[in-house]
Amino acid sequence: MSNQGLVVVGSVAFDTLEIRDVKKEMVLGGSGSYFSTCAGYFSPVRLVAVVGDDFPAAHLDFLSSRNVDTSGVEKKAGKTFHWSGRYSDDLSSRTTLDTQLNVFADFRPELPQAWRQSEFLFLGNIHPALQLEVLDQIKDPLLVAMDTMNFWIGGGELPTLKKVLERVDLLVVNDEEARQLSGEHNLPKAARAIRAMGPETVIVKRGDAGALLFHDDRVFATPAFPLETVVDPTGAGDSFAGGFMGYIAKARDLSAQSVRRAMVYGTVLASFTVEDFSLDRLRRLTQAEIDARYRAYRDLTHFEELHL
Amino acid sequence: MSNQGLVVVGSVAFDTLEIRDVKKEMVLGGSGSYFSTCAGYFSPVRLVAVVGDDFPAAHLDFLSSRNVDTSGVEKKAGKTFHWSGRYSDDLSSRTTLDTQLNVFADFRPELPQAWRQSEFLFLGNIHPALQLEVLDQIKDPLLVAMDTMNFWIGGGELPTLKKVLERVDLLVVNDEEARQLSGEHNLPKAARAIRAMGPETVIVKRGDAGALLFHDDRVFATPAFPLETVVDPTGAGDSFAGGFMGYIAKARDLSAQSVRRAMVYGTVLASFTVEDFSLDRLRRLTQAEIDARYRAYRDLTHFEELHL
Numbered sequence A, B: 001m002s003n004q005g006l007v008v009v010g011s012v013a014f015d016t017l018e019i020r021d022v023k024k025e026m027v028l029g030g031s032g033s034y035f036s037t038c039a040g041y042f043s044p045v046r047l048v049a050v051v052g053d054d055f056p057a058a059h060l061d062f063l064s065s066r067n068v069d070t071s072g073v074e075k076k077a078g079k080t081f082h083w084s085g086r087y088s089d090d091l092s093s094r095t096t097l098d099t100q101l102n103v104f105a106d107f108r109p110e111l112p113q114a115w116r117q118s119e120f121l122f123l124g125n126i127h128p129a130l131q132l133e134v135l136d137q138i139k140d141p142l143l144v145a146m147d148t149m150n151f152w153i154g155g156g157e158l159p160t161l162k163k164v165l166e167r168v169d170l171l172v173v174n175d176e177e178a179r180q181l182s183g184e185h186n187l188p189k190a191a192r193a194i195r196a197m198g199p200e201t202v203i204v205k206r207g208d209a210g211a212l213l214f215h216d217d218r219v220f221a222t223p224a225f226p227l228e229t230v231v232d233p234t235g236a237g238d239s240f241a242g243g244f245m246g247y248i249a250k251a252r253d254l255s256a257q258s259v260r261r262a263m264v265y266g267t268v269l270a271s272f273t274v275e276d277f278s279l280d281r282l283r284r285l286t287q288a289e290i291d292a293r294y295r296a297y298r299d300l301t302h303f304e305e306l307h308l
Helices: A031-039 A057-065 A102-106 A128-137 A150-154 A158-166 A175-182 A187-195 A236-251 A256-273 A287-301 B031-039 B057-065 B102-106 B128-137 B150-154 B158-166 B175-182 B187-195 B236-251 B256-273 B287-301
Strands: A006-009 A013-019 A022-029 A045-052 A068-076 A082-087 A094-100 A120-123 A143-147 A170-174 A201-205 A211-215 A218-222 B006-009 B013-019 B022-029 B045-052 B068-076 B082-087 B094-100 B120-123 B143-147 B170-174 B201-205 B211-215 B218-222
Touching: A006 A031, A006 A128, A006 A236, A013 A094, A022 A031, A031 A045, A031 A057, A031 A236, A031 A256, A045 A102, A057 A068, A120 A128, A120 A236, A128 A158, A143 A236, A150 A158, A150 A175, A170 A175, A170 A236, A175 A187, A175 A201, A187 A201, A187 A211, A201 A236, A211 A256, A218 A256, A218 B287, A236 A256, A256 A287, A287 B218, B006 B031, B006 B128, B006 B236, B013 B094, B022 B031, B031 B045, B031 B057, B031 B236, B031 B256, B045 B102, B057 B068, B120 B128, B120 B236, B128 B158, B143 B236, B150 B158, B150 B175, B170 B175, B170 B236, B175 B187, B175 B201, B187 B201, B187 B211, B201 B236, B211 B256, B218 B256, B236 B256, B256 B287
Parallel strands: A006 A045, A006 A120, A013 A082, A045 A068, A120 A143, A143 A170, A170 A201, B006 B045, B006 B120, B013 B082, B045 B068, B120 B143, B143 B170, B170 B201
Antiparallel strands: A013 A022, A082 A094, A201 A211, A211 A218, B013 B022, B082 B094, B201 B211, B211 B218
């Protein structure tokens, strides 16, 4: 069994959020936190991250209680990564007010020996050179997926990023990142160009317009789940990736049907995350609620059969 | 049989389009042209519109060849409605360069007597007072749907528009119009507010993000069909409405399943329209192509079953 498992390398952070009239200070955030909590609903998760000595044990205890092995979370002297941002009133855009990398600035992800034969790996949005180091540490995974961001695409690290792309199976990016990376505005063309760089599968996230999966000559479209109440969009993309990879790791099935279900679980998990601040909705989210929304999502998108 | 049929009241126009490096002058356009050509694939269409004495017989002959009864197209002395616009290079926005209403300025839609017991009516985007006049001319229709635009929502005609809304079953608007009309940014909330104004069903079009159908307490989401080549977005919304209403008029079935299929046919027709300038793609579009894309659309959106 030691070769099974899902490893995620990402950030565990404090977020300070200004959303409409509310300010939330130093709440739990970071791509690794959202990803692993969401993935943990489906499969055990092995989290590789770094926190400072100011990081509360209660946060790690929470993750541990959610099927997340935190023994790969390094605790270093200093402060934890802290991001501050303000959202526009319609939640369609956000401004970074402050980024304190702190201990994350010197993060050198080191996979515990027992995790180096894990079958599934998700490379969160870290420096592409570090993503390469992680790839060198893992042996024959079944599926490697990665995230990245405009900062690495537009900067001097693009050649390094391209080396990572050559070695991964799946890229998850948002629409603007896909356009920037490919130089193509049209998303199907952008996805084709990116697939030629290495990843056999490309997922383009489009915020409240949903996501598109490009694989072989097929496309699968997942509209966002319509919600009357959206409180905090932070972590929606990481929750999508967590739900997606968690389901894949559970199913151990890379067929088109399995990957499509993973897209839906990713969409479902993201739809819960945005219903409250930070990870608060996930703290009280039950498996039964996930199952019910999965069925509701089927009703949202399917035609032809009777659902009445 | 005289009480059956689908009536559309809309514009038949000349468009002058500037898209990327191409300028197309005085090509066939107008909501009524797109709507009726698309609806004609499914059901006979009765078109109520006005053109000037400069309007080529060939255009009317084209519509007639497509299942469209043009005996409700009034020919008046003067020039035909002429719209000119330029699109941004990524086709996401357009600027109106010139609008010459010409004979359309005095359009007073008059339904031929034999059409006044038609079962299905689509009120295109005309002055709300004229939409009311048309409603007074039709007897006991099964379904009345309407379009409108920001110009009527934001202007002094809002009270008149609200009278129309009270009398229709279905409103088709884009996302910005839905937000403006309801005062709600969130689309599910906006749709709920609009449904309280009269229409039992609301369809919100979101351009390349697809469309949402709100009906009872259910939502149905149709992502746009992903295309590598988009040439001219003009008429996409009218084509959607035409495919939608054409299918409904053919099926004569207002069940949830039927309305969902209509949403998909609307999406499919719109996806063809944008593949070429003006109505050029529709001129060569075959029923077999529509059927094939309907199946492709099912593959785009369905999970759970095997499609391989």
